[in-house]
Amino acid sequence: MEQEAVLIRKAVNDPEQFRPLYNKYFKEIFRYVFKRVGDKELTADLTQQVFLSALTNLAKYQFRGAPFASWLYRIASNQCMDYFRKSKRVRHVVIEESALVNLVDELTSDQTIEEWHQRLPQILELLTEAELQLIELRFFEARPFKEIAEILELTENNAKVRTYRVLDKMKKLFVQR
Incomplete structure (x- = not known):
């Protein structure tokens, strides 16, 4: 987590430093979003929005004992809820x-x-x-x-x-x- 904190601090000033975080969490967040929307293209769009929002708001991120991934999941959760609220589509549940x-x-x-x-x-x-x-x-x-x-x-x-x-x-x- 300490290495992650260093990357986060660097990425606040240099967006290129965000790439390792993106690479580390992309599949995980993509899977999370896909389980909610069930459409790959839409999932790709929403996942990109998650990471764009994370990068844009990175300076506001505060470590509270939970992994950085938790913050990304919160953003992803909000993106999905916004999507369903705006589109009035029914939520999808994918169960493994x-x-x-x-x-x-x-x-x-x-x-x-x-x-x-x-x-x-x-x-x-x-x-x-x-x-x-x-x-x-x-x-x-x-x-x-x-x-x-x-x-x-x-x-x-x-x-x-x-x-x-x-x-x-x-x-x-x-x-x-």
């Missing part, structure tokens, strides 16, 4: 099998894993954007609560509480359907 297993493991009790696998996409559609973001960050991207808190501008404890409330809501939705 390994992430699905983690989430189903957290949710299952008496229900079979197969039932959860079948019904989870419909249940996810019933969540709010904020709830869905928590689930994606925690279970689909395996982010620690500290990073989730940084990305969503919450306290770490609040991120934990909200995540468990969403899980509880999902369990109730499963029983209702």
